Amino acid sequence: MQINQKFWECLSPVLSELKQKINCDFVVFGSTPLYLLGVLDFERIENLNDIDIAVGDDFVSSEEMQEVYFHDEPNQKLYKILIQGINVDIGPAWPGREDIYDKIFRDSFEVGGFKFASLNTVREWKELMVKEYGREKDRNHLEKIKDFQKRKAESVIVADATLEDMENVLSLKDEVWVSTYTNKEHGITVEDIQSRKIHNAQRLDFMQKSVRGKSTTEHIWTAKNGGRIVGMCWVERKDGYNKIGSLYLLPSYQRMGIGKRLMEKALSWLGEEKKIKLGVATYNSDAIEFYRKFGFEFLCKGEDYVFPNGKKMPILQMVKYFEVKKQ
Ligand SMILES: CC(C)(COP(=O)(O)OP(=O)(O)OC[C@H]1O[C@@H](n2cnc3c(N)ncnc32)[C@H](O)[C@@H]1OP(=O)(O)O)[C@@H](O)C(=O)NCCC(=O)NCCS
Numbered sequence: 038m039q040i041n042q043k044f045w046e047c048l049s050p051v052l053s054e055l056k057q058k059i060n061c062d063f064v065v066f067g068s069t070p071l072y073l074l075g076v077l078d079f080e081r082i083e084n085l086n087d088i089d090i091a092v093g094d095d096f097v098s099s100e101e102m103q104e105v106y107f108h109d110e111p112n113q114k115l116y117k118i119l120i121q122g123i124n125v126d127i128g129p130a131w132p133g134r135e136d137i138y139d140k141i142f143r144d145s146f147e148v149g150g151f152k153f154a155s156l157n158t159v160r161e162w163k164e165l166m167v168k169e170y171g172r173e174k175d176r177n178h179l180e181k182i183k184d185f186q187k188r189k190a191e192s193v194i195v196a197d198a199t200l201e202d203m204e205n206v207l208s209l210k211d212e213v214w215v216s217t218y219t220n221k222e223h224g225i226t227v228e229d230i231q232s233r234k235i236h237n238a239q240r241l242d243f244m245q246k247s248v249r250g251k252s253t254t255e256h257i258w259t260a261k262n263g264g265r266i267v268g269m270c271w272v273e274r275k276d277g278y279n280k281i282g283s284l285y286l287l288p289s290y291q292r293m294g295i296g297k298r299l300m301e302k303a304l305s306w307l308g309e310e311k312k313i314k315l316g317v318a319t320y321n322s323d324a325i326e327f328y329r330k331f332g333f334e335f336l337c338k339g340e341d342y343v344f345p346n347g348k349k350m351p352i353l354q355m356v357k358y359f360e361v362k363k364q
Contacts, residue, residue, distance in 0.1 A: 038289075040148055044072045047082040052151050054120050055088075059127065061095045064145050066154035066162060067126075071178060073153060076185045087124040091141045091154070096129055107131075108170060137162060144216065144288060156182060157292045186293040193267060193290065195298045198257040203244045205266045206259065213285040218350060220320055229344045244271075258302050260286065260295050270299040272307055278356075279307040281315040284324075291323075300331055309359040318342075319351040333357045 048069065055063075067089030071077045098104075098116045107113035107128070116127040130138035140161065145152040154162070160182045166175040198206060214230050247255040253274070260268030268286035272279065281303060286296055307313055316339045317324050339352035 038146065038148075039075065040073050041075050041079055044079040045148065048073070048088075049149055049151070051082075051088065051120050051123050051125070055090065055118075055125055056151075058099070058101075058118065058120070059090075059092065059096060061097070062093050063096075063127075064091045064141050064152040064154055065089070066091055066141050066159060068178060070153040070156065070159050071182065073148065074156060074185075076156070076181050077178070082123065085123060087126050090125060090127045091138055092127055092129050093142070094129070096127070098127075102127065137165065143219070146289070155288055156186070157288070160292070189262075189290075190293040190295055193260050193262045193295055195258055195260045195268075195295070195302060198248055198259045198269065200245055200248050202259050202266060203241055203248060206244065206257065206269045207241060209266050209269055209287065210283065210285055213287060216288050217285075217321060217324075218318060223320065223348075223350065225344070225348060225350060229346060229348050232345050234345075256303075256306050258299055260290070260299060262290070268295055268299060270303050272303045274307065274311075277311065279311050279313045281313060296327060304331070312359065313357045315355050316352045317355060319353050325355070328355050331357065
């Protein structure tokens, strides 16, 4: 991952001091990840308004912190502290904002041992701020994020998978499974997901055969950035219906139109002769919304996915019908 080194050199001493002071798990969000990733131009640390920090339940405030209320709302308490001349705003999850806080923690990336909210989470946060408070600064940052993501997406190439891609396709799936399917409510942990041993020789052989034989019943595409696989889609033609088997993008490539490009390839290859089915985890609301955009609707409860230790991931089936031949 490319980061702005100059910014990082200014930021890391502040975060190191903060870590000593608060001594709990935290994620940096707000505008700071935007400077770090090069979405916003950085000149001097003094230009940084503040650093926003999300903390978990284990946070304990201290006397040197000042209690303030975000937009004067009594349930939006913040703790302000000045570190090396920079205002640091520390916030535990506010009532009604638990979902976005959960995302800030779940969908984060690490630099130098510190966690930062992903670009998509910052984008979501800024969208929320624009909607609720209409701040010009957030609106401007949103535009910058969209431009940045557009430029990144333009460098991604979607094409038929090759034999050599298959090993990396399986690794990609393993990586995206962890970020997509860990779930507190269903008790699904990273260890459960890693225990699947999906990356085995049998599976690799199976996938390579479908590419090698130029199968007319299966097809795989990859999305690549500079040769690195960042996404994949696998579809199947079956008796009576067609199927989207897998569709996965690395978190830092999601929500910038690449899934749409893969989906368009898949839909065009499968054609409109038969309905198309797919299975999706019931709690994967982002993917469900994505599929709805392409005309998929709920069909029925699917068969649970069972992990090697017996834990279950509930699945629901979605279907897309075609007008011409109602099947
Ligand atoms: C689900 C996934 C494939 C979607 O791909 P993506 O590149 O993130 O989505 P795109 O940016 O191409 O979005 C395409 C459209 O869907 C919409 N969309 C995507 N996610 C959405 C969401 N969570 N809520 C509402 N709309 C959403 C976009 O707004 C866009 O609509 P538009 O064309 O009108 O602007 C991708 O996010 C992913 O890999 N997620 C993790 C793995 C996963 O869940 N895979 C599916 C397993 S069944």
